[in-house]
Amino acid sequence: MQANGGVGDQDKYRFTRVFGPGTPQESLYEETALPMVKGLFDGQNGLIFAYGPTNSGKTFTIQGDKGEKAGILPRSLSTVFNEVDERNANSQEDWTVWVTFMEIYNENVYDLLDVPPDKTKNEPRKVCKLKEHNGQVHIKGLRELQVRNLEEAKQVLRYGARHRQVAETMMNDVSSRSHSVFNIKLVPNRGSETDPTEPSQVYSKLAIVDLAGSERALKTKATGERLKEASNINVSLMNLGRCLEALRWNQINPNRVAHVVPFRHSKLTRIFQDHFLNASKMVMIVAANPNPSDFDEARQALTYGAIAKEI
Ligand SMILES: Nc1ncnc2c1ncn2[C@@H]1O[C@H](COP(=O)(O)OP(=O)(O)OP(=O)(O)O)[C@@H](O)[C@H]1O
Ligand SMILES: [Mg+2]
Numbered sequence: 300m301q302a303n304g305g306v307g308d309q310d311k312y313r314f315t316r317v318f319g320p321g322t323p324q325e326s327l328y329e330e331t332a333l334p335m336v337k338g339l340f341d342g343q344n345g346l347i348f349a350y351g352p353t354n355s356g357k358t359f360t361i362q363g364d365k366g367e368k369a370g371i372l373p374r375s376l377s378t379v380f381n382e383v384d385e386r387n388a389n390s391q392e393d394w395t396v397w398v399t400f401m402e403i404y405n406e407n408v409y410d411l412l413d414v415p416p417d418k419t420k421n422e423p424r425k426v427c428k429l430k431e432h433n434g435q436v437h438i439k440g441l442r443e444l445q446v447r448n449l450e451e452a453k454q455v456l457r458y459g460a461r462h463r464q465v466a467e468t469m470m471n472d473v474s475s476r477s478h479s480v481f482n483i484k485l486v487p488n489r490g491s492e493t494d495p496t497e498p499s500q501v502y503s504k505l506a507i508v509d510l511a512g513s514e515r516a517l518k519t520k521a522t523g524e525r526l527k528e529a530s531n532i533n534v535s536l537m538n539l540g541r542c543l544e545a546l547r548w549n550q551i552n553p554n555r556v557a558h559v560v561p562f563r564h565s566k567l568t569r570i571f572q573d574h575f576l577n578a579s580k581m582v583m584i585v586a587a588n589p590n591p592s593d594f595d596e597a598r599q600a601l602t603y604g605a606i607a608k609e610i
Contacts, residue, residue: 310598312605320589324363328374331582332507336378339485339503340386344579346506346571347371350536350604351586352596353512354471360584361479361509362460372481372507376452379483384448393488394502397443397495398452400459401427403566404477405531411459411479412442429569435498436569443484443495456481468525474512476528478535478567481507506574510536513600535565540603542568546575547610583607 318327335345349357349371363370379396386392400411408427416422428439446452464476484495484504494500511532538561545560562572574581585604587597 310601312601314585314604314608324360324368324370324374327360327584328371331584332371332375333378335505335580335582336375337382338580339379339483339505340382342503344504344574344577346508346574346579346581348508348510348581348583348607349586350510350583350607351512351600352588352593353468353474355512355586355588355593355597355600357512357584357586358475358509360586361507362456372456373453375483375505375507376446376456377449379485380449380452383485395445395486395488395493395495396447396452397445397484397486398455399438399441399443399482399484400455400479401438401441402463402477402479403535403570404464405528406535406566408438408441408566408570409477410441411462412444412455415462429566434573436572437496438570445493445495464528471512475509476511476525476532478511478532479509480570483507506571513596513603535567536603538565538568540606542575543606543610547606550610581607581610 316330318330332347335343335347338345349360351357359368359370361370361372363373383394383396387394402409402411408429409424410427413425416424425440427441430437430439444455446455459479459481463479465474468474482504483506485502486493486495486500487502489500511528513533513536541564542560542562545558549557549560560575562568562575568575573579583604585600587593587600589597
């Protein structure tokens with residue numbers, strides 16, 4: 300990457316794939332998420348992140364728009380139901396699909412599928428507490444919804460996306476102020492005994508994460524609420540970076556005393572602790588804006604993403 304304006308700075312980064320600005324959503328999906336969605340049917344857990352500066356296209360990548368512009372999330376649901384319908388119809392298999400949709404906003408976890416509080420009564424939003432049991436982090440009160448077909452799944456997605464914290468900033472007029480996490484679980488049907496909250500029943504799961512944008516408060520001219528959001532966003536992204544670095548260090552230094560991975564220092568890393576520790580497949584999509592004025596942010600995002608690539 301070369302900075303314009305005579306800076307002459309040049310860094311090289313290594314990624315599995317690089318996609319240009321005109322890449323159709325379908326191709327991006329097929330080369331990033333599709334293998335992981337298929338892996339669900341082999342019992343392989345997965346984690347997909349969209350990471351990058353504000354206004355670089357993360358939400359567009361994950362959610363997208365109607366028709367051909369649909370992002371990774373609706374496309375993943377479509378693949379899951381094609382596969383489930385085919386398997387349930389043609390064989391002895393009987394799969395159920397469960398989803399959760401949450402956001403982490405100012406270091407609190409909120410259920411995006413919960414009925415929103417009545418603003419006229421000044422009701423606060425219900426915060427979901429994290430509980431740890433047998434090394435598994437459980438999110439108390441998070442709704443697990445069974446979706447029976449693609450249409451139901453898309454309704455759930457639309458409902459949750461509407462309740463996400465979004466605000467207009469200097470950089471992006473639909474800026475995500477929270478990290479959103481959509482979980483898809485594949486659970487064999489046990490009739491009324493089917494329980495997606497019981498880890499031993501879950502055959503596989505995939506989390507699709509649209510991170511809030513990393514940004515510099517100065518650049519977005521953030522003050523008040525926006526500034527508080529920005530610092531919380533940066534703290535959890537920084538901690539995700541620290542966890543990735545520690546995991547990487549432990550991986551390349553197997554004979555030395557392992558570095559402590561600071562999962563517990565932010566909600567984002569705590570809820571993915573079991574994915575990181577139990578060999579889930581991980582894809583990090585790094586979005587970068589080619590605009591020269593966003594050079595520093597793009598460089599920072601690429602450096603961060605390049606660490607993830609090594610793990
Ligand atoms: N590849 C693309 N094609 C067309 N429009 C795009 C593309 N990528 C992004 N956009 C548009 O650019 C704007 C910013 O993108 P988006 O909201 O996805 O950024 P973001 O990285 O999620 O930012 P934030 O961190 O602030 O949430 C949106 O209006 C989006 O629709
Ligand atoms: Mg966004």
